[in-house]
Amino acid sequence: MQEEMRVVKQTSIARNIYEIVLQGDITKNMTKPGQFVHMRVGNSSEFMLRRPISICSVDQQAQTLTCLYRAEGKGTTQLSQLKSGDSVNILAPLGNGFPVEAAQKTALLIGGGIGVPPLYELSKQLNARGIKTIHVLGFQSAEDMFYIKQFEALGTTHVATVDGTYGTKGFVTDVINAIPVDYDTFYTCGPIVMIKAIQETLPHTPGFVSLEERMGCGIGACYACVCEADNEDGYVKICTDGPVFEKGALAL
Ligand SMILES: Cc1cc2nc3c(=O)[nH]c(=O)nc-3n(C[C@H](O)[C@H](O)[C@H](O)COP(=O)(O)OP(=O)(O)OC[C@H]3O[C@@H](n4cnc5c(N)ncnc54)[C@H](O)[C@@H]3O)c2cc1C
Numbered sequence: 001m002q003e004e005m006r007v008v009k010q011t012s013i014a015r016n017i018y019e020i021v022l023q024g025d026i027t028k029n030m031t032k033p034g035q036f037v038h039m040r041v042g043n044s045s046e047f048m049l050r051r052p053i054s055i056c057s058v059d060q061q062a063q064t065l066t067c068l069y070r071a072e073g074k075g076t077t078q079l080s081q082l083k084s085g086d087s088v089n090i091l092a093p094l095g096n097g098f099p100v101e102a103a104q105k106t107a108l109l110i111g112g113g114i115g116v117p118p119l120y121e122l123s124k125q126l127n128a129r130g131i132k133t134i135h136v137l138g139f140q141s142a143e144d145m146f147y148i149k150q151f152e153a154l155g156t157t158h159v160a161t162v163d164g165t166y167g168t169k170g171f172v173t174d175v176i177n178a179i180p181v182d183y184d185t186f187y188t189c190g191p192i193v194m195i196k197a198i199q200e201t202l203p204h205t206p207g208f209v210s211l212e213e214r215m216g217c218g219i220g221a222c223y224a225c226v227c228e229a230d231n232e233d234g235y236v237k238i239c240t241d242g243p244v245f246e247k248g249a250l251a252l
């Protein structure tokens, strides 16, 4: 489904990180955490390719969608210029999403950098099902951190920064190695190197990983997003088969 969503507000929340709140009917279809929206950020041919951005939070009553993104390249920088009252063309919801029903009692949610946003809607939905959530969030530096208070409101939240300016100095795996193993399922989203390290750190815990890799069409037509996998075809398309996969399913 496609819609021109209205920008309600846009706020800078950390170094190069923006929170955009959009309103529209299409939110009623955004029910699964871990799905993403495909945004057209401008009308010129330069912006023909849409930008995939995770659903961070949905308010069904207000019909609003919140996304968090890093303004890095041309498209996301263009997106960061939008003001309240502007509109953005959204194709959504795309992808499969995290299976919330997989967690039994306690879930460990691990996010790295701009992989953190989809874990917020996931944590909200797990908590609504009575599942306790523990969050481990990794950033480069204190200046890059966002949504710490929002995660703390949902469950115990640990932060790791590479430069040690906040929380544990080091990586999310340093935190995971130091906390008690009282969770039954893990969910993670972030850079591939982090996902690989987590799979090695938690070999016996069932888990689900979400990839935020390069995409083209977002709807299974262009093969820009294929990743080697242990299945009959030998590959998967991140956009339609994912972006969430069971731990170990991909040859990372
Ligand atoms: C499923 C999914 C969810 C994502 N969720 C978020 C999120 O919540 N917040 C966030 O900040 N980023 C997210 N990303 C990454 C985000 O899509 C890219 O950072 C963004 O598309 C880069 O666009 P640009 O205009 O800054 O860069 P440009 O270099 O101008 O982009 C050029 C083209 O390459 C594509 N591209 C470049 N880098 C990526 C990338 N890493 N992933 C996919 N396409 C890319 C762009 O979509 C565009 O078509 C997600 C990616 C995926 C696949």
Ligand code: FES
Residues within 6 Å of the ligand: 215, 216, 217, 218, 219, 220, 221, 222, 223, 224, 225, 226, 237, 238, 239, 240
């Ligand atoms: S992005 Fe085109 S097939 Fe996945």
